[in-house]
Amino acid sequence: MDIERFTHPLPLPEFYLRYAERRPLIVRSESLAQLGWRTHLWDDDYLDYKAGAHTVLVLKRSR
Numbered sequence: 768m769d770i771e772r773f774t775h776p777l778p779l780p781e782f783y784l785r786y787a788e789r790r791p792l793i794v795r796s797e798s799l800a801q802l803g804w805r806t807h808l809w810d811d812d813y814l815d816y817k818a819g820a821h822t823v824l825v826l827k828r829s830r
Contacts, residue, residue, distance in 0.1 A: 775801060 775796035799806050 770793055772793040772795065775794055794802065796802055
């Protein structure tokens with residue numbers, strides 16, 4: 768399977784156009800916060816609730 772890669776920031780309309788199909792993709796970004804992902808709020812209960820809604824894999828986390 769070919770997985771699309773793009774570098775954030777991507778114009779919002781283009782992001783939704785690509786993401787709306789729910790295809791796997793790889794997003795390169797300086798931080799998850801740039802994507803609006805409030806990871807500081809993620810706890811076990813939240814992740815249990817969201818299980819199956821999204822599949823997120825962090826390949827490399829820079830500090």
